[in-house]
Amino acid sequence: MAARPITIRQQISRRVSARIEARRRATPYHYRVKGLDYVWVYLFLLPFLVLYIGFTLWPLGATIYYSFFEWDGIRPLENYVGLQNYRTIIDDPFFWRAFKNTVIFSITNTVVKLPLSLLVAVLLTRKWLWFKRFFRTVFFAPIVIPVAMAGLVFTFLLNPATGAVNDILVNNLGLLDKPIDFLGSGGPPFGKNWPLISLIVISVWQIFGQYMIYWMAALQNVPEELYEAAEIDGANEWHKLAYITLPIIRPVAIVILFLALVNALKVFGLVVTLTSGGPGQRTYVVSYYIYNQAFSSTPFRYGYASAVAVLFGVTVLIAVTIQGYFVSKTQSADS
Amino acid sequence: MSKFLWRSALVITLLASLAAIGLARPAAGARQEVTLKIMNWSQEQADFYEDVAAEFNKEYPNIKLDWETMEQAAYREALPLMFQSDQAPDIFFWISQGNRVLTMAELHDMGWINPLNPAGVSADWMARWAPGTFVEGINMIGGEVYSFPFNDTVVWGPGYMFFNKAVFTDAGLDPEAPPATWNELLETCRTIKSETGAYCLAIPLKGTDLQRTWYPLAGSIMSDRFFDYKNGRFSIDDPKMLQAFNFIQQLYAEDLVVPGVEDKGFSRQAMGNGLAAIYFGGAWMPSTFRSMGFEDLDLGVAAPPVPDEGPVGALAEGYSENKYFVSSQTEHPEEAWLFIEWMTRPDGYFAQEYLALGFGTLAFTDNAKYLTDPIMQKMASDIAPNLRVLYPEPLVACPDLMKSQAYQAAEQYHNNWEWEAMVEALTSGEDFAPVAAEIAATKNEIFLATLAEEAEDGLNVSVDCYTFSDWDYNQPFDTSTY
Numbered sequence: 001m002a003a004r005p006i007t008i009r010q011q012i013s014r015r016v017s018a019r020i021e022a023r024r025r026a027t028p029y030h031y032r033v034k035g036l037d038y039v040w041v042y043l044f045l046l047p048f049l050v051l052y053i054g055f056t057l058w059p060l061g062a063t064i065y066y067s068f069f070e071w072d073g074i075r076p077l078e079n080y081v082g083l084q085n086y087r088t089i090i091d092d093p094f095f096w097r098a099f100k101n102t103v104i105f106s107i108t109n110t111v112v113k114l115p116l117s118l119l120v121a122v123l124l125t126r127k128w129l130w131f132k133r134f135f136r137t138v139f140f141a142p143i144v145i146p147v148a149m150a151g152l153v154f155t156f157l158l159n160p161a162t163g164a165v166n167d168i169l170v171n172n173l174g175l176l177d178k179p180i181d182f183l184g185s186g187g188p189p190f191g192k193n194w195p196l197i198s199l200i201v202i203s204v205w206q207i208f209g210q211y212m213i214y215w216m217a218a219l220q221n222v223p224e225e226l227y228e229a230a231e232i233d234g235a236n237e238w239h240k241l242a243y244i245t246l247p248i249i250r251p252v253a254i255v256i257l258f259l260a261l262v263n264a265l266k267v268f269g270l271v272v273t274l275t276s277g278g279p280g281q282r283t284y285v286v287s288y289y290i291y292n293q294a295f296s297s298t299p300f301r302y303g304y305a306s307a308v309a310v311l312f313g314v315t316v317l318i319a320v321t322i323q324g325y326f327v328s329k330t331q332s333a334d335s
Numbered sequence: 336m337s338k339f340l341w342r343s344a345l346v347i348t349l350l351a352s353l354a355a356i357g358l359a360r361p362a363a364g365a366r367q368e369v370t371l372k373i374m375n376w377s378q379e380q381a382d383f384y385e386d387v388a389a390e391f392n393k394e395y396p397n398i399k400l401d402w403e404t405m406e407q408a409a410y411r412e413a414l415p416l417m418f419q420s421d422q423a424p425d426i427f428f429w430i431s432q433g434n435r436v437l438t439m440a441e442l443h444d445m446g447w448i449n450p451l452n453p454a455g456v457s458a459d460w461m462a463r464w465a466p467g468t469f470v471e472g473i474n475m476i477g478g479e480v481y482s483f484p485f486n487d488t489v490v491w492g493p494g495y496m497f498f499n500k501a502v503f504t505d506a507g508l509d510p511e512a513p514p515a516t517w518n519e520l521l522e523t524c525r526t527i528k529s530e531t532g533a534y535c536l537a538i539p540l541k542g543t544d545l546q547r548t549w550y551p552l553a554g555s556i557m558s559d560r561f562f563d564y565k566n567g568r569f570s571i572d573d574p575k576m577l578q579a580f581n582f583i584q585q586l587y588a589e590d591l592v593v594p595g596v597e598d599k600g601f602s603r604q605a606m607g608n609g610l611a612a613i614y615f616g617g618a619w620m621p622s623t624f625r626s627m628g629f630e631d632l633d634l635g636v637a638a639p640p641v642p643d644e645g646p647v648g649a650l651a652e653g654y655s656e657n658k659y660f661v662s663s664q665t666e667h668p669e670e671a672w673l674f675i676e677w678m679t680r681p682d683g684y685f686a687q688e689y690l691a692l693g694f695g696t697l698a699f700t701d702n703a704k705y706l707t708d709p710i711m712q713k714m715a716s717d718i719a720p721n722l723r724v725l726y727p728e729p730l731v732a733c734p735d736l737m738k739s740q741a742y743q744a745a746e747q748y749h750n751n752w753e754w755e756a757m758v759e760a761l762t763s764g765e766d767f768a769p770v771a772a773e774i775a776a777t778k779n780e781i782f783l784a785t786l787a788e789e790a791e792d793g794l795n796v797s798v799d800c801y802t803f804s805d806w807d808y809n810q811p812f813d814t815s816t817y
Contacts, residue, residue, distance in 0.1 A: 074419050074445060094749050159601075160594040161534070161610060184540070184596035185762035192763050276542050279596045280759020295412050297432060297750045299445055 011233045012243040015226055060313075067307035072299030085307035095308065097281055098289040099315075105200060105285060106264035113204045113211055114260055120208075121215030122241060140209035147206070151273025154202050158182040184279050195275055195283050203270055211260060218252040219245065251330045258323030265316055286312045369670045370399045374414065375428030375659075376407040379626035380694055390684045391677055398670050408542075418447055418664065425665040426674065428658050433746045435655045436730060439474055439482050440737045448660045450479040452672040463681055463699040467814070472730045472737040474657045482657035483679065484698035486618075490711075490719040491696045493559070493617040494551040494650045496640070497624075500633040502612035506530040513637040517552075517582055520640040524591040527612050535591040537602035537611035538583070540761065543754045544599045548615045551639030553579040554650035554722075558808055561746075561753055564727050567802030569745060569778035571753050572771040575648070580757060580767050587761055596762060600627075607632055615639065618719075621710045622693045636710050638718045648808040652723035656698055725811040732817050733800035739789050741796065745782035 033041055067086070070079040089095050120139060124132050142150065157163050166179035180187035186194030226244050235243070246253070268287035271277060277284040277292070290312070294305035373384075381404050388400035403424070405413060411432075417423045431438040442448045450456075461469055464484060469475050474482040486492075500510035506527040514520040524535030538548045550559040556575045557563075563570035570576060586592050593602065593611050606614035607629040616623075624632055661671045678685045679699045686700040693708035696715060706712050730736045752774055760767040782798075789796050806812050 072445065074415065092749075155597075159597070161605070179594065181594050181596075181762070184594065185764070275596070278542075278755065278758055279540065279762040280755045282759065292750070295415075297747050299441070300415055 008230075008233055008235050008239055009243050012226075012230050012235060012239065013247075015229055016244055016247055019223060019226060063306045063313075064310055066303055067310045069303040070301075071303040073294075073302040074299070079303075081303070085304050086311065088304065089308055089311055094281065094284065095286075095289060098284040098286045099312075101196060101283060102265060102267070102285045102287075105196065105203075105267055106261055108200050109203055109264040109267075110257070110260045112200065113208055114257060116204070117208050117211035118215045121212045121219060122245065124212070125216060125219045136212075139212050142206045143209045145206070147269030148273050150202065150206055151270055154198075155183070155274060158198060160184070183275055192282065195279060199267075199270055199274060199283055202274065203264070203267060206270070207263070211256065214252075214256050214259075215249075218249040218256070221252070222248045251327065254323065254326050254330050258319065258326075262316055262319055262323075265312075265319065368397050368399065369667050370401050371426065371667060371670055371674055372424040373400060373402045373426045373674075374405070374410070374424040375402075376405055376410040377428075377694070378404045378406060379623055380404065380692075383688060383692055383694070386688065387678075387685055391674060394677065395670075395673060398673065400674065418445075418662075421664060423447070423662045423664040425662055425667055425671045427660055427662055429660060430655075430658055432750070433743045436473055436653055436728060437737075437743070439476075439657055439660070440472060441743075442660060443476055443481065447663055448481055449663050449665065449668060450481055451483070451661055451675055452480070453668045454672075456480045460676060460679070463679055468698075470654060470728075470731060472734055473654045473728075482660055483675075484654070484656040485658045486656045487696045487698040487702065488652045488654075488656055489696075489723060490702060490715045491618045491656065492650065492652075492723065493547060493615075494554060494639055494722050495616060495618065495620065495714060495718060496551065496613060496637045497606065497616055497620050498613045498635045498637070499606055499609055499611075500635045502527060502531060502533050502609050503635070505533075506612070510633075510635050513635060514640050515638070516643045517640050518643050521585070521589075521591075524586065524613075525589070528589075528591055533609060534593040534605070534611040535613060536586060537593045537605040537614045538586075539599040539602040540596045540758045541598040543751055544602075545754055545757055545761075547599060547602075547617070548583065549579070549757070550650060551615050552582060554648055555579075555639055555641040555646050557648040559650045560726075562742075562801070564729075564801065564803050565806060565808070566804070567798045569775050569782060572768070572775040577768055577771060578642075580760070580771075584761055584764070584767070588764065596758065603627060618695050618711070618714055621708050622695075625693075634710055636713055636718065638722060646721075646809055649724040650722055651726040652811075653726045654728055724809060725814070727803040727806055727812040727817075729800045731814075732803075733796055735795040736800055738794055739786070739796045741782050741785035741789060742801075744785045745778040748778060748781050 066077070068080060068082060069077050070081050070085070071077050120135075123129060124136055124139075129135075145153075157165050160166050160179040160181040163179075165182070166176075169176045170179055176187075178187070180194065182198045183195050186192045190197050222245055226248075227240055230240050230244055266287055267285050268291070271283055271285055271288045272291075275283040277288050286308070290305050290308045293301050293308060381402075384400075384402035384404070388402055391400055392398065414423070414427060414429070429438060429442060431441050433441075439448070461480070468484055469480060471478075474480060474484070496513065498510070498513055503510040503513070507530055508523060508526060514523040527533055527535045536548070538545065553559055553576055556579050557573060558570075561569055561571050563573060593605050595601075597605075599616075602611075602614055603616070603620075603623065604627065605611045607624060607627060614620075621634065621636075624634060659675065661668060661675070665671055677683065680686065681700040686697055687705050689695070689697060690700070690702060690705035690711075691707050693706070693711045696702040696706070696711070702715055703712075706715060729742075736742075756770045756774060757767065759765075760770065786796055786798060803812065803816075805816070
């Protein structure tokens with residue numbers, strides 16, 4: 001009985017596995033720190049530790065502490081209310097609406113921006129592409145524009161009465177009969193979901209370049225000779241992406257995925273400048289809800305806002321923990 | 336010899352330096368220079384404040400004014416943080432976002448304010464205002480005066496209908512005969528849209544900006560407050576309030592309003608440059624339009640349209656204009672008082688220039704005497720007298736309300752809920768009534784429950800303090816019936 005011929009996928013996979021194994025053997029895993037080196041290690045860590053304690057751990061601890069008080073941020077911290085703030089949040093429909101919007105925003109934003117930025121990163125690392133630097137600059141440029149300015153620019157661009165986008169769609173291209181109120185009442189085909197969709201699209205536009213750079217860094221780990229060998233085996237671009245690129249960058253991809261998700265969960269600036277949570281509460285997100293609770297009423301509600309922040313922080317922590325689980329699982333699978 | 340000369344020269348130089356230093360030092364008992372920091376959110380008046388500082392400094396050379404203005408939203412966030420970090424200004428401007436009558440009580444409760452004058456204010460100074468202006472719990476605590484009405488409560492305030500006369504003329508309408516009723520407004524809007532293509536109304540919807548349009552329309556049919564003082568309840572679900580909302584919604588449904596959820600700045604621009612014909616705003620709009628660069632705008636002003644059967648409500652005239660306070664963190668209370676006394680002189684520089692520049696109207700002077708802007712004059716003489724009526728003030732009826740949190744707890748339950756819900760219904764075209772009912776029910780529940788708790792704790796408060804069943808919304812409240 002004749003042996004089955006080896007498929008392109010199997011050929012490529014074997015080369016990739018052999019390559020990964022060779023790299024693993026070449027890497028010194030257990031370099032031990034000895035003697036005085038410990039002093040130097042901790043000395044160099046010290047500045048970071050001080051900053052970390054001062055600007056991360058202490059505020060975190062203080063926020064948790066404040067969340068058990070009804071406190072305006074000015075008067076003495078006296079009115080201990082126990083878990084009352086948390087009970088109020090659980091019963092607050094406005095918080096849950098903000099939470100739901102945040103989850104929708106984060107997942108959609110991540111699902112759109114990561115594949116898109118990966119695709120562009122792959123294209124920009126191809127040898128045959130001309131003007132790579134130009135494209136890289138173009139795609140990266142939005143990230144250097146301050147969020148407030150980006151919000152302001154899009155407020156003008158998307159205005160249904162005077163904005164350029166509607167002007168082009170209605171008057172120049174004739175694609176629409178009437179303007180779409182992207183940040184307000186909406187229009188076809190997404191109806192009143194347009195404001196949240198607009199936020200997602202604009203945030204993808206703005207942050208896209210950052211993830212493109214992450215992907216490009218990850219792609220540097222893929223040895224060029226694997227692509228060359230795959231080409232000899234008859235692989236096309238899709239084969240190279242699916243059977244070489246993605247398996248090799250998988251551990252980094254998991255990290256990028258969860259970084260993207262966690263960053264999206266913290267959306268704030270664009271909401272403030274574009275919609276102020278509106279119209280009504282249609283684009284309320286948790287960060288904006290916290291900000292509103294803390295600052296929009298006088299006296300401030302620092303205690304309550306702290307409780308919301310802690311609750312939301314726990315959510316993000318769960319996401320990060322899941323990330324850690326997947327990362328370690330992927331890394332152990334690779335090794 | 337030369338050594339002697341050098342030494343002598345050195346001694347003489349030292350003595351001369353000491354003498355110079357001695358001469359330069361202020362004489363014992365002379366007053367040191369003090370800088371008073373004042374803050375508010377009237378950015379369009381920044382140049383005026385520089386002139387005020389210079390003028391005040393002529394009379395009080397040892398006191399310099401550092402008057403800082405900020406955008407309103409930023410100011411509302413910055414000031415509390417300044418108090419938190421012990422960097423508060425000496426004199427500051429503040430209006431409560433809840434019940435503005437309780438501004439002083441709230442600030443006192445937070446420990447932000449001191450009496451205006453540590454030595455007490457004189458009867459002569461208080462006589463600059465109408466009798467009955469200074470009320471315990473509103474601008475006085477324990478006989479000490481903590482604030483004073485800055486703007487008057489008749490002319491000053493929201494509720495005016497401003498319009499671009501050129502758009503009216505282009506539509507073949509007479510700008511001297513603006514719409515006076517809701518139906519006339521609707522017909523005028525339809526004509527403007529069909530004849531010029533311009534929108535009829537510019538209504539800002541961002542944040543709480545809808546209030547500029549809501550106050551005059553809701554005020555003409557019932558009240559500009561979300562609270563019904565006739566029945567003692569939060570009342571956004573009242574059929575009359577819903578009627579006012581439905582009228583605005585109809586304007587949107589007929590595409591007569593500039594689309595988009597924009598802020599007041601955009602809407603003012605839209606009216607100023609002719610994209611829309613009408614903008615509802617407050618008495619400060621003439622100076623605001625000028626500061627926005629619309630010096631040549633042919634601006635008209637009129638009373639807001641009322642229901643076709645005539646006005647059945649009015650906007651509130653109350654004890655709402657206590658806005659300037661002396662900070663509890665000031666190190667110069669005496670100088671702060673000197674400035675407040677100077678600023679509130681009925682025929683002083685501040686009053687004369689403030690009115691001449693058309694920034695508004697004041698509570699401590701004869702406005703007619705110094706107003707020069709024809710739009711302001713028209714507002715003061717023709718429109719304002721029929722726009723507002725004196726509302727009852729629960730705090731006067733029940734002084735214990737100063738310690739009560741019931742109204743604020745209900746009012747601030749999800750701050751801005753009414754505005755957000757109205758904007759959501761306006762942009763989606765959905766029925767507002769069910770949400771309005773939910774808002775009113777929630778707020779009334781909190782209100783009544785908190786009042787009951789406070790009464791149990793010994794405060795002399797009840798819903799009766801908020802109920803004035805003999806009063807009608809378009810009639811001035813009879814203060815003898817408290």
